[in-house]
Amino acid sequence: xxxxxxxxxxxxxxxxxxxxxxxxxxxxxxxxxxxxxxxxxxxxxxxxxxxxxxxxxxxxxxxxxxxxxxxxxxxxxxxxxxxxxxxxxxxxxxxxxxxxxxxxxxxxxxxxxxxxxxxxxxxxxx
Numbered sequence: 001x002x003x004x005x006x007x008x009x010x011x012x013x014x015x016x017x018x019x020x021x022x023x024x025x026x027x028x029x030x031x032x033x034x035x036x037x038x039x040x041x042x043x044x045x046x047x048x049x050x051x052x053x054x055x056x057x058x059x060x061x062x063x064x065x066x067x068x069x070x071x072x073x074x075x076x077x078x079x080x081x082x083x084x085x086x087x088x089x090x091x092x093x094x095x096x097x098x099x100x101x102x103x104x105x106x107x108x109x110x111x112x113x114x115x116x117x118x119x120x121x122x123x124x125x126x
Contacts, residue, residue: 001087002066003036008059018064029075030066034092037063065092070100078110095123 002025006018022032039062040055048054067084068076076084085101088094102119105111 001033001068001084001091002030003063004066005061006064007061009041009061011060021064025066029069029072031069031071033065033067033088033097034094035062036065036092067097070097073104078105078108081105082110 006021007015008018010017039060041058041060042056043058081101081104085098088097099119102115106115
């Protein structure tokens with residue numbers, strides 16, 4: 001997984017935009033997974049409640065999480081899938097991605113049969 005800051009509106013000369021970063025990471029086998037944070041900003045001259053920084057709708061930047069392309073699981077080892085599952089669950093609460101990894105590991109025999117159900121059951125108990 002990669003968590004990187006992306007800009008929707010460049011703030012600095014020569015700063016790569018979301019498109020630039022997306023093209024590069026996809027070329028390396030990563031796909032966007034989720035936004036960890038989104039920063040919005042008002043468009044000048046709009047000021048609300050005397051606060052020139054009060055967020056409105058204009059997207060400024062975000063922390064975007066990319067993951068190895070899980071639609072191509074043969075390109076990942078069992079260890080990579082295990083690490084992806086752990087980070088997805090514990091850092092991002094990405095239950096769907098975690099379950100997909102557990103399913104693939106179960107199919108490969110790297111996890112015991114019933115691991116998918118055990119994971120889902122563990123979520124219900126919290």
